[in-house]
Amino acid sequence: MHPALQGLITIIVGVGGCVGYFYFSNQLLDKVLFPARGPNAGRNINRAGMIRPWLFLFPSIVALGLYLAYPVVETLRMSFMERVPGGGSQFVGLDNYRQMLDEPKFWEALKNNIMWLIIVPAFSTAFGLLAAQLTDRIKWGNIAKSLIFMPMAISFVGAAVIWKLVYDTRPIDQEQIGVLNALYLGFGGEAPRTWLTIPFWNNFFLMAVLVWIQTGFAMVILSAALRGIPEETIEAAILDGANPFQLFFKIKMPQISSTIVVVWTTITIVVLKVFDIVFAMTNGQWGTQVLANYMFDKLFRANDWGVGSASAMVIMLLVTPILIWNVYNARKEMR
Amino acid sequence: MDNIAGTKSSLTWAVHISVALLVALWLFPTVGLLVSSFRTSDQIATSGWWKAAFPSEQNLIIRADGPELQVQEGDLYVIEGDLFEPGIEVTVSVYGVSSRAINSFVAGEMGGLTKGGDIIVSSGGHYRMTNTEPFTGSRGQRIFVTAITPPEFTLANYQNVLFDPDNREGMMKAFINTLTVTIPATIIPILVAAFAAYALAWMDFPGRALLVAAVVGLLVVPLQLALIPLLKFHNEIGIGKGYVGVWLAHTGFGLPLAIYLLRNYMVGLPRDIIENARVDGASEFQIFVKIILPLSFPALASFAIFQFLWTWNDLLVALVFLIDSTGDTTVMTKQIVELLGTRGGNWEILATSAFVSIAVPLAVFFSMQKYLVRGLLAGSVK
Known part of the structure; x- marks a missing residue:
């Protein structure tokens, strides 16, 4: 069978099954279990009303529970276990964590991840803020914004290819086809560099890719926040003689500070999960390992589920403060 | 302003x-x-x-006409022709007849062939080979030229990457596989989440606030944690690696955002419409399908774009839940990573393959940007 046809059939079955569940379960509830007629019509409607929310929620709760909540618990459990040759596993307490902490690769990944966590959100937010503020006042601002926003649509893998071309290196006697080396030689560099293998600094070349992607996101959110600032405050400041820089840093920035925090934390979460870029560009070689890729290595290359799960828990631990903060805010809002 | x-x-x-x-x-x-x-x-x-937009100097290998086209001029055997199509403005600077000496002769000056005889290539690309003996062999002489050629663009890379049936590294299959992953993985969570969001927004039942908080919490849970437990689970229930598994995984991972976005939007819908419909005797299912869904279109569209981009661009979930050792179900992102490994220097293949995978999200992005921005704002600014 042609793969496209196969795909089409599976699509119809999958989506059809989903629509079918909601339609028939509601029919069953209204027509068979608690029909809204006969002697008990009133009671039946009430009962159906009590059950229906759970009918609506059932697939979601199952999916969320199974695909997000259960794995957290299971990964925690697995981080204390070790697989025994021949199947099964045994409890080993904190051994996996101890083993992980003894590995220099882990510390490299953690150190790099912390650098990513500081630099990517900072630069993305700063560039985003700059772009939002600058494009706010000019006529072609919307076009400019949509072009800066565009990398959001590009996959991390696609971005990796795009930037590998930028960082490409050719031997010195050939013409450079990577922009960075062409510029480097143009400004008096001696020999072309292989950018992605320079220890320590290669991390920044990888981070540049994520900054490039995330700046558009920061810009869109911050641009909306800037527009939301009441005009009176700006007019008043101008009348009082504030110059554009004072206007921006003293009047606008304080009023959008909460949005900046939201943007910052959102990008932080993206950074914590960053995997594809490192996987595709260096695969953690030359001192560029990050936690998510370290974990993937442990799980699927070394087949060490115990240490892999332990490193996943480290990522979870880093996310937890944001998780609590989000839930706290959401609860506050609901009241 | x-x-x-x-x-x-x-x-x-x-x-x-x-x-x-x-x-x-x-x-x-x-x-x-x-x-x-x-x-x-x-x-x-x-x-x-x-x-690329300017004429560039290139080293080219071009084969001259074969011995069957030689003509006799007096006591000389001659093969004559043009290296380039007529009408292209080319300037040949140096040329050669061996791959070890591609610049042995200056254009316009006479050079010698390795097997005897003379050759001259003009700067315009006209060549003339002469010999007192007849030329032999089955194929034409290879001529190596260094020439300044006008800018030229070709669609051959796309032809090769997309439509060449002999190219085992082609993107067509991966493209279709990606599509097969993406479409159900976008539609199913929308359906599932829309019902849940409606229940969370407009139905009264114990535990509602708790569920909303849970959804917000799950929004940030890294999906890395889910990989091994779920792969084990899929193997236990017999799905293994395959499309069903990857759809379910994408549905699970996309749901928190979907429910969160849709619920926030649905809460803002006017209460009167829904109450009136209830009074008129519409069932909750009817209200949902006939009123809520059409009114929530902007939010549905926002989430659809998010989920589409995310599933289309995803590598990790496909690597873990979909692609088995046969590689029949490979998706484009995985294919590109593989090309990066095996064809690291072949930029024409890499660039074209990458662009094939980027083109669709870019088209979606530029045509539906309005909804994407709206969704972003609803998702992060409170």
Whole structure:
């Protein structure tokens, strides 16, 4: 069978099954279990009303529970276990964590991840803020914004290819086809560099890719926040003689500070999960390992589920403060 | 803002220039890839893509006409012809007849053939080989020229990557596989989440607040945690690696955002409409399908775009839940990573393959940007 046809059939079955569940379960509830007629019509409607929310929620709760909540618990459990040759596993307490902490690769990944966590959100937010503020006042601002926003649509893998071309290196006697080396030689560099293998600094070349992607996101959110600032405050400041820089840093920035925090934390979460870029560009070689890729290595290359799960828990631990903060805010809002 | 006193400052020009620079900087890498995908491997290897619009110097290997086309002029055997199509403006600087000496002769000057005889190549690309003996052999002489050729763009890379049935590294199958992953993985969570969001927004039942909080919490749970437990689970229930598994995984991972976005939107719908419908005797199912769904279209569209982009661009979930050792179900992102490993230097293949995978999200992005922005704002600004 042609793969496209196969795909089409599976699509119809999958989506059809989903629509079918909601339609028939509601029919069953209204027509068979608690029909809204006969002697008990009133009671039946009430009962159906009590059950229906759970009918609506059932697939979601199952999916969320199974695909997000259960794995957290299971990964925690697995981080204390070790697989025994021949199947099964045994409890080993904190051994996996101890083993992980003894590995220099882990510390490299953690150190790099912390650098990513500081630099990517900072630069993305700063560039985003700059772009939002600058494009706010000019006529072609919307076009400019949509072009800066565009990398959001590009996959991390696609971005990796795009930037590998930028960082490409050719031997010195050939013409450079990577922009960075062409510029480097143009400004008096001696020999072309292989950018992605320079220890320590290669991390920044990888981070540049994520900054490039995330700046558009920061810009869109911050641009909306800037527009939301009441005009009176700006007019008043101008009348009082504030110059554009004072206007921006003293009047606008304080009023959008909460949005900046939201943007910052959102990008932080993206950074914590960053995997594809490192996987595709260096695969953690030359001192560029990050936690998510370290974990993937442990799980699927070394087949060490115990240490892999332990490193996943480290990522979870880093996310937890944001998780609590989000839930706290959401609860506050609901009241 | 323009007519507020003071905003028209001397900085206006600086602003225009800075924005132009910023846009150029952000666009430059992508344009590089796009341009490269329309160049031949020779062009890519010999000059930076930013020079693609100008004539460039290239080393070319061109085969002259074979011995069967030789003519006799007096006591000389002659093969004569043009290295380039007529009408192309080419300037040959040096040429040679061996791959070890590609620049042994200057254009316009006489050179010698390795098997005897003379050759001359003019700077315009006209060549003339003469010999007192007849030329033998089955194929024409290889001529190596260094020439300045006009800019040229080709669609051959796309032809090769997409439509060449002999190309085992082609993207067509991966493209279809990606589509097969993406479409159900976008539609199913929308359906599931829309019902849940309606229940969370407009139905009264114990535990509602708790569920909303749980959804917000699950929004940030890294999906890395889910990989091994779920793979084990899929193997236990017999799905193994395959489309069903990857759809379920994408559905699970996309649901928190979907429920969160849709619920926030649905809460804002006017209460009167829903209450009136209830009074008129509409069932909850009817209200949902006939009123809530159509009214929530903007939020549905926002989430659909998010989920589409995310599933289309995903690598990790496909690697873990879909792609088995046969590689029949490979998706484009995985294919590109593989090409990066095996074809690291073949930029014409890499650039074209990458662009095939980027093109669809970009089209979606530019046509539905309005909804994407709206969704982003609803998802993060409170």
